[in-house]
Amino acid sequence: MSSVVRSRPQFLGVLKQQFRQFLAVGPEISVETLALVAASFFTVFCNTAFFREVIALGALHGARGIGTGASLVVMIGALNMLLLCVLLNRWTAKPVLTVLLLVTAAAAHFMSQYTVYLDADMLRNILHTDGKESGELITLGMLPSLVVLGVLPSLLLWRVRLRRRPLGRALLVRVGVIVLAGVVASGAALVSFQDLSALMRNHREVRHLITPGNYIVSLVRVMRDDQAGRDRPRTPIGTNAKVIGRPAGxxxxxxxxxxxxxxxxxxxxxxxxxxxxxxxxxxxxxxxxxxxxxxxxxxxxxxxxxxxxxxxxxxxxxxxxxxxxxxxxxxxxxxxxxxxxxxxxxxxxxxxxxxxxxxxxxxxxxxxxxxxxxxxxxxxxxxxxxxxxxxxxxxxxxxxxxxxxxxxxxxxxxxxxxxxxxxxxxxxxxxxxxxxxxxxxxxxxxxxxxxxxxxxxxxxxxxxxxxxxxxxxxxxxxxxxxxxxxxxxxxxxxxxxxxxxxxxxxxxxxxxxxxxxxxxxxxxxxxxxxxxxxxxxxxxxxxxxxxxxxxxxxxxxxxxx
The missing domain is CATH 3.40.720.10 (Alkaline Phosphatase, subunit A)
Structure with missing residues (x-):
């Protein structure tokens, strides 16, 4: 028994050392490259519910539909890139991306299993649900999605070493990448403008299936509305209301x-x-x-x-x-x-x-x-x-x-x-x-x-x-x-x-x-x-x-x- 007890600190020390080695041997890349990889990952592997719904609506039917599908992939990827370039820097990239990977994995699971649209109303429902109710949704069935789309990519993320750049050069590169992402997104939309505009005009709700942008935008709206609600009193109504037509007694x-x-x-x-x-x-x-x-x-x-x-x-x-x-x-x-x-x-x-x-x-x-x-x-x-x-x-x-x-x-x-x-x-x-x-x-x-x-x-x-x-x-x-x-x-x-x-x-x-x-x-x-x-x-x-x-x-x- 005593030898087992003595071996535990040694075992933990070895495990800690191996984990540090695991993290230390990864490649060195720029934050922008990391953002590109993450944006591509989100687009291809976490948006199956969106593309399944678009296919069901007939928007990708035939040869013309292939072009529309390609435009959607490029446009969503570029928008994800733009979003990540706004959110990430060398100090925040790993923790922020880890959270995004785990939350997006959960979101992808619920959207695929239940066809959940993550608009502001749905996110408000989620945030206001108590622990007992939300606990019913956390099941073993979501474990594969959480591991494959969240945990494993996060582990790989922490192996990456982020390249340092002088501040001026880093700002110049970041602005250039953001502009380029915006141009690519706009260009992809223009290539299939007629079909994409018809899709978004007639089925606006499908945008709430594009993750992680759906829940990020919805979260911002909910937080904004909640803040406005806290600062604004309720308007009184019926202040002069009275009961009429009731006899005495x-x-x-x-x-x-x-x-x-x-x-x-x-x-x-x-x-x-x-x-x-x-x-x-x-x-x-x-x-x-x-x-x-x-x-x-x-x-x-x-x-x-x-x-x-x-x-x-x-x-x-x-x-x-x-x-x-x-x-x-x-x-x-x-x-x-x-x-x-x-x-x-x-x-x-x-x-x-x-x-x-x-x-x-x-x-x-x-x-x-x-x-x-x-x-x-x-x-x-x-x-x-x-x-x-x-x-x-x-x-x-x-x-x-x-x-x-x-x-x-x-x-x-x-x-x-x-x-x-x-x-x-x-x-x-x-x-x-x-x-x-x-x-x-x-x-x-x-x-x-x-x-x-x-x-x-x-x-x-x-x-x-x-x-x-x-x-x-x-x-x-x-x-x-x-x-x-x-x-x-x-x-x-x-x-x-x-x-x-x-x-x-x-x-x-x-x-x-x-x-x-x-x-x-x-x-x-x-x-x-x-x-x-x-x-x-x-x-x-x-x-x-x-x-x-x-x-x-x-x-x-x-x-x-």
Whole structure:
């Protein structure tokens, strides 16, 4: 034992010496040559998702397509060269390139496996995802890409010795190389200008598959927007809002808004799906809106949008993110609000208002070390409501069907569709296994909503209602797409069509004069998340200039008009 212990420092010393020798024997090259090698590597080996998509669009078809493809390769390589020449110098080249190699390897893996477009919205989603969710994406399946595209090139990089140049000469060479890279990129674009301009004009989203430029540019935009957001207060809206038409002594109202996660309309039983994924709701028979469209294809877009008065019809990202929300309007009107969260926060919707997170809850019945089932948000809900007088709106933000680990989103008792995909590496599962796990998770949302309705039905001192609306849908392998977050302009229906249901207690329906049979007849008409803001204000009888009666889903079936 003692000899083994004594040999460990010797072994580490030998290993350290060998590593130093490994690094010392590499060739000596200039930073510009290193940038050229790295740019070529990124272009050829890390952009397979981009070229696969361009081929699928037919842009490289025939003899003319070969020329277009060659122009794309040269143009992307030159742009990568230009980018690296801006980022690298003799002191930063190795650490910066090491980070770029590792991050680009991960990006290439996710783009190839899930067809992820790394635009600013997607990068914002990634940065705002908590450790538990992001940990599900880090699997053994990404190890080959990480090793081949990241680790091995990094080891070779550290063998290289970078040539020293006098400062004046180094600046002159660098400026010349940058100018040359710009000329080459422009020339390559001009050679196939007609085809390339048509590709980028008709399919602008493909540029978000060109790495590493996609995530670098998106990161800069996110950081810029976040900095602007920190320095800019939210614009107040509805400051003069007030509740109207309520007789003295009227029973207080309680509305629960359930913000769903990643449930798509196509797998919603109440919408006519072949499987009954909503058996408990079918028995309850709420108002089901079967033709509902989301504002975005990701949480970071949809949640702020659905709680704003602007919506998708007048979408203005900057205006939405820097304005108060529906919840603030309700507070201005004297209606208490509470956001209960089993996700990654309220995305600014509840800023400055009552907020409870269940991310680290320890309830033994609902939680494990990996997180909590959504029903944890119902714990103590009645007590929280009892502590408030007057009208109240509570938001329950679900973990829902958040992928790719659908199999973790439901208890064993709801594992009804089998066999299921039991790994976040969706490429290892058949599509039937993926859909089975996903549908079981939809069953859990059905169970959660039924539980919520039962809690509301027991509120004998209040008129109650529930509105459920999923934030966005999900791709389950259709056309090679998985998960969500595809740019909205090209997002498939599976990511933008979502379920929505409403339940009203007899007291709520009566006090508001709402004809539920009328609403059920109208529920097949096209609606969108734009309707949520105005429908909630209408239901709670809040008068404010921001309210648009044309978007109030209750108005046409309410006795008062």
């Amino acid at each position: 009227a029973r207080p109202r309680l509305l629960v808004l359930v913000v769903g996660e990643t449930v798509r309309a196509q797998n919603w039983g109440l919408n006519g799906y072949a499987r009954d994924t909503t058996p408990q709701l079918r028995h309850i028979a709420p108002i089901n809106f079967s033709n509902m469209t989301s504002c975005g294809s990701a949480t970071e877009v949809s949640v702020p949008c659905m709680f704003s008065p602007y919506g998708r019809a007048h979408y203005d990202k900057d205006k939405i993110e820097h304005s108060q929300s529906l919840l603030h309007v309700l507070e201005h009107a004297g209606i208490s609000t509470l956001w209960r969260d089993n996700q990654t926060g309220c995305k600014g919707v509840c800023e400055g208002l009552a907020f409870e997170s269940f991310e680290h809850a320890t309830d033994p019945q609902s939680c494990t070390a990996e997180g909590c089932m959504d029903e944890v948000m119902l714990k103590g809900l009645s007590e929280a409501v009892a502590n408030k007088t007057g009208d109240m709106v509570v938001v329950l933000h679900q973990l829902g069907n958040h992928g790719p680990s659908y199999y973790k989103r439901y208890p064993p008792s709801l594992r009804r569709f089998t066999p299921t995909c039991e790994t976040p590496e969706l490429g290892k599962c058949s599509r039937d296994e993926i859909v089975n796990a996903y549908d079981n998770a939809v069953l859990h949302t059905d169970d959660f909503l039924a539980r919520t309705i039962r809690v509301l039905a027991e509120q004998s001192g209040r008129d109650t209602a529930m509105i459920y609306l999923s934030d966005h849908g999900e791709s389950l392998g259709e056309n090679g797409l998985y998960l969500h977050g595809v740019p909205y302009a090209i997002a498939p229906d599976t990511q933008t069509r979502v379920p929505m249901v409403m339940w009203l207690s007899p007291g709520m329906a009566s006090s508001r004069g709402i004809d539920q049979a009328c609403m059920k007849r109208e529920s097949a008409e096209p609606v969108s998340q734009d309707n949520l803001f105005h429908s909630v204000l209408g239901l709670m009888q809040v008068k404010t200039p921001e309210y648009d009666p044309a978007l109030d889903l209750f108005r046409g079936c309410t006795a008062s008009g």
